[in-house]
Amino acid sequence: MTPPQQPPHGASPGEEPGGEAPPQRERRDPDNPERLYVLTGEDSERAPLDLVTLIVARGEAAPTAQPEHSAVLRLCRTPISVAELSAYLALPFSVVTVVVTELLGSDLVQARAPIVRSALPDRSLLEAVMHGLQKL
Amino acid sequence: MDFKSSDTITGPRSEDVLPHTAAAAVKVVVVGGFGVGKTTMVGSVSEIRPLTTEETMTQAGIGVDDDYGSESKTATTVAMDFGRISISEELVLYLFGTPGQERFWFLWNGLFEGALGAVVLIDTRRLEVSFDVIGRLEERGVPFVVAVNEFPDAPDHGIETLRRALDLEPAVPIMPCDARRRESSRDVLMTLMRYLHSLTATRV
Numbered sequence A: 001m002t003p004p005q006q007p008p009h010g011a012s013p014g015e016e017p018g019g020e021a022p023p024q025r026e027r028r029d030p031d032n033p034e035r036l037y038v039l040t041g042e043d044s045e046r047a048p049l050d051l052v053t054l055i056v057a058r059g060e061a062a063p064t065a066q067p068e069h070s071a072v073l074r075l076c077r078t079p080i081s082v083a084e085l086s087a088y089l090a091l092p093f094s095v096v097t098v099v100v101t102e103l104l105g106s107d108l109v110q111a112r113a114p115i116v117r118s119a120l121p122d123r124s125l126l127e128a129v130m131h132g133l134q135k136l
Numbered sequence B: 001m002d003f004k005s006s007d008t009i010t011g012p013r014s015e016d017v018l019p020h021t022a023a024a025a026v027k028v029v030v031v032g033g034f035g036v037g038k039t040t041m042v043g044s045v046s047e048i049r050p051l052t053t054e055e056t057m058t059q060a061g062i063g064v065d066d067d068y069g070s071e072s073k074t075a076t077t078v079a080m081d082f083g084r085i086s087i088s089e090e091l092v093l094y095l096f097g098t099p100g101q102e103r104f105w106f107l108w109n110g111l112f113e114g115a116l117g118a119v120v121l122i123d124t125r126r127l128e129v130s131f132d133v134i135g136r137l138e139e140r141g142v143p144f145v146v147a148v149n150e151f152p153d154a155p156d157h158g159i160e161t162l163r164r165a166l167d168l169e170p171a172v173p174i175m176p177c178d179a180r181r182r183e184s185s186r187d188v189l190m191t192l193m194r195y196l197h198s199l200t201a202t203r204v
């Protein structure tokens, strides 16, 4: 895995331009004990709603709707990410996903899934992002 | 549940609302040790005032011979700053900055798995605070670039010395930046995208 160290470029390794040599990173110990911890209830399964899934309302809240439901519906009249909903509502991400899942179940909102990294990243997607950043 | 009454909720300012055409989002994570400038970077390139999302994480010890009666549980709140850049009418980029204890970031479901890639910000005065996160990204196969946030009194080791000290794979980009400047932070993201693009080109 680890490629051979690159030969030093130019200056000998003893002469550091910034004075003292920087500390050296060691590769991580694969038997790290904190791996014995898991998150309860979440396992390794990916949550169906991502932080950046865009949520869009399809309908109005019933007058009898719970306040969380009405608030989410109000905020997603235009597309908005689950992360933004969590921020504006000051509710933890997992609480917002519960509310959004209920709204999805009753067809009051639509979810637009994010584009996630895959084994073969999409070149045209990356080109679109670069193009957008260029204009910034 | 602790919930603010509906009328006290301030939603996005009208100029911060996404168009109806917004069809999909991508995300990038900014990582690095305490105080390296993550929040600053997210804020400098974001088109919206940076926001914070949080999650409560319950950790249950599943020690070697665990007996359920004595299982210990601890809850931790992990908060993340994030910002947004509209790439086009259809595509939105979200940028997450991860403070706090590093191991919790990696427990946040899908945060790194779904990200296009990561920016590792380093401060050469405290290089070692970024060692752990680099190892974790490598283990999970998350592609990343390294940005050296140039603080005025920070030692300038030179890029190649830093590359060796961080034991980076030869192809991993490493570049200086000033997280306070939008163009500089933008260039870091651009370098990440180019690097991701090069990975698609070299893969057979």
Ligand SMILES: Nc1nc2c(ncn2[C@@H]2O[C@H](COP(=O)(O)OP(=O)(O)OP(=O)(O)O)[C@@H](O)[C@H]2O)c(=O)[nH]1
Pocket: B032, B033, B034, B035, B036, B037, B038, B039, B040, B041, B097, B098, B099, B100, B149, B150, B151, B152, B177, B178, B179, B180
């Ligand atoms: N000179 C200089 N100062 C910077 C730069 N980036 C950030 N700072 C300053 O460094 C301090 C820490 O920056 P933050 O953005 O809060 O760092 P952080 O990584 O989010 O910190 P934590 O979330 O506490 O881990 C702030 O006072 C910034 O103004 C930079 O590029 N150059």
Ligand SMILES: [Mg+2]
Pocket: B038, B039, B040, B081, B097, B099
């Ligand atoms: Mg911060």
